[in-house]
Amino acid sequence: MPHNAVSPSSPATRTGATRSTTFDWLDEQHRLRREAGLVRTLRPRPEPGAGEPAVLDLAGNDYLGLSRHxxxxxxxxxxxxxxxxxxxxxxxxxxxxxxxxxxxxxxxxxxxxxxxxxxxxxxxxxxxxxxxxxxxxxxxxxxxxxxxxxxxxxxxxxxxxxxxxxxxxxxxxxxxxxxxxxxxxxxxxxxxxxxxxxxxxxxxxxxxxxxxxxxxxxxxxxxxxxxxxxxxxxxxxxxxxxxxxxxxxxxxxxxxxxxxxxxxxxxxxxxxxxxxxxxxxxxxxxxxxxxxxxxxxxxxxxxxxxxEPGRAARVRAVAGDLHARLTGAGLTAVRPDAAVVSVRAPSPRAAVRWQADCRAAGIEVGCFRPPSVPDGVSRLRLTARADLTDAQVERAAGTVVGTAAAEGFLNSRRAPG
Ligand SMILES: Cc1ncc(COP(=O)(O)O)c(C=O)c1O
The missing domain is CATH 3.40.640.10 (Type I PLP-dependent aspartate aminotransferase-like (Major domain))
Known part of the structure; x- marks a missing residue:
């Protein structure tokens, strides 16, 4: 049996009660991640119900709105x-x-x-x-x-x-x-x-x-x-x-x-x-x-x-519209070549806070932090969808801009985290 292993019938395997030191290094790693604002957590999607969902999804990759077609x-x-x-x-x-x-x-x-x-x-x-x-x-x-x-x-x-x-x-x-x-x-x-x-x-x-x-x-x-x-x-x-x-x-x-x-x-x-x-x-x-x-x-x-080939053109138009609204309001965003609209955040912690503010205001957006970003610069990531209405696009962009303004992120490329 390998060093530190427990036998299949030992109390530790059956109840998980016995404390082992084997994975103690994980606690240190978690502490470092927490300090850097890089802990990730799972958040199950709300149960789908009838009518318009309470939170508008600009985080998923269902670009053509076909997953529920x-x-x-x-x-x-x-x-x-x-x-x-x-x-x-x-x-x-x-x-x-x-x-x-x-x-x-x-x-x-x-x-x-x-x-x-x-x-x-x-x-x-x-x-x-x-x-x-x-x-x-x-x-x-x-x-x-x-x-x-x-x-x-x-x-x-x-x-x-x-x-x-x-x-x-x-x-x-x-x-x-x-x-x-x-x-x-x-x-x-x-x-x-x-x-x-x-x-x-x-x-x-x-x-x-x-x-x-x-x-x-x-x-x-x-x-x-x-x-x-x-x-x-x-x-x-x-x-x-x-x-x-x-x-x-x-x-x-x-x-x-x-x-x-x-x-x-x-x-x-x-x-x-x-x-x-x-x-x-x-x-x-x-x-x-x-x-x-x-x-x-x-x-x-x-x-x-x-x-319905027009769905492809509609995603691109929605992405362009989102980009124009965000940059027009003073945010820094890369011009989208497809559906992904990437908006710079001042720091990993700020990105997480900004994402939470958007969620609280009814808009789900993605959040990219190191190590998912090669340059170490955190971002909010909005994905355009062919099935978003113009009114929804306006609401989503308005929420991202409004929450940025409330946090003091507008026109500040690097704010304290
Ligand atoms: C560029 C790129 N390649 C590959 C993948 C992986 O695809 P899948 O989610 O089907 O494993 C993704 C998805 O996240 C992606 O963005």
Whole structure:
């Protein structure tokens, strides 16, 4: 038995009563987090009731308002009745259904790629794509190089950490820096980037990155989590909008949990890349397949998006309107390239207080603090939704501005926390 372990039948395991010193370091860590204003707490959403919710949600990622669309929820319920609540196993054992295949075909066709592979989450899809697409040293004679934007999502960062490849973290949205890093690794590089960065909501220079990749024989992997449903023709995503969808050297990942209102993740790319992932990606092989209800919900949501492409344009208009109202009132916010509107807060503590003030006034907004932000600058994060009315947008912006004024944050970039 390992040091400090308790036997399964000991009183400590049964009652949890015996005090152990094993995890005492957690208390110190908690104290440090508390002092820095970085403790995170869970806050269950209020039960949905009839009529307009008491709190207006600008924190979630339901960009197109599809998570509660009747066609989407009905498709999920029907799939659960037909196939069961879970997928029952890995996609390679019992966890693949006709729904998964249909979703893969529909998404590949919609986004303009040859093939697609569905995972249980966008996180798992990113881990798979990054780890499986760095060329292995035993084949290429030397390690491959992953070139990663410093503002990338945690799932891409973790993929780089897990991969058996070298890593170069390059300055944000800097194709020249990516090119310099690739130059020393001709034919063995993979550039990894968000299409729209989740913290600031700005877009990556995809066309310029693709040019650098082609110059050095590198692949380009784009996480289009925030682009699908929002950018490009009818919401086909940022990769499609950049004219890169379906290219033999470009792979994209998307999540089903944002604009499609469901859950799960997808890798899109050339058929040989998808076949390689099926046989090698650990988060595909050793993970239970996506629940049939989530696959059916995403398929139904995609159908709504095809039928109502104006939803994508509406999200962008709402984001632009929010930004104009906030900056017009003196707040510092990044110009949104998609649905995310990021507003600077004076400090982590101030961000938490500001978020609580907004909630008390009936507006739920997100709050990003270190370590979720690469530059250490805390922010409120508002997400635009296609189903917000103009009056709701006005109320949300007015609340964010009013609470900032009451706290003394207006025009003070760094106030005491
Ligand atoms: C840019 C980006 N990539 C990947 C993910 C992970 O997707 P999922 O929530 O489906 O695991 C997220 C979601 O938070 C994201 O913002």
């Amino acid at each position: 009747p066609e989407v929820t009905r498709a999920a319920a029907d799939a659960a009745h037909r196939w069961g609540a879970g997928s029952t196993g890995s996609r390679l054992v019992s966890g693949s259904t006709a729904l998964h295949t249909r979703l893969e075909e529909a998404l590949a066709e919609f986004c303009g790629f040859e093939a697609a592979l569905v995972f249980s989450s966008g996180y798992a899809a990113n881990l798979a794509a990054v780890t499986a697409l760095a060329p292995p040293p035993e084949l290429s004679g030397a390690r491959g190089l992953l070139v990663s934007d410093e503002g990338n999502h945690a799932s891409l960062i973790d993929g780089c950490r897990l991969a058996r490849a070298g890593r170069a973290v390059v300055p944000h949205a800097d194709p020249e820096a990516a090119g310099k890093a690739l130059a020393a690794h001709p034919g063995r590089g993979l550039v990894v980037t968000d299409s729209v960065f989740s913290v600031d909501g700005d877009a990556a220079p995809l066309a310029a990155l693709a040019r650098q990749c082609r110059r050095h024989g590198a692949g380009l992997l784009v996480d289009d989590a925030h682009g699908l449903g929002v950018l490009g023709d009818g919401g086909r995503g940022a990769v499609h909008a950049a004219g890169l969808a379906g290219a033999p050297d470009v792979v994209s990942t998307v999540t089903l949990s944002k604009s499609l209102g469901a859950q799960g993740g997808v890798v899109l790319g050339p058929a040989r890349v998808i076949a390689h992932l099926v046989s090698s990606a650990r988060t595909f092989i050793f993970d239970t397949g996506l629940a049939p209800a989530a696959a059916a919900a995403a398929l139904a949501a995609l159908e709504v998006l095809r039928r």
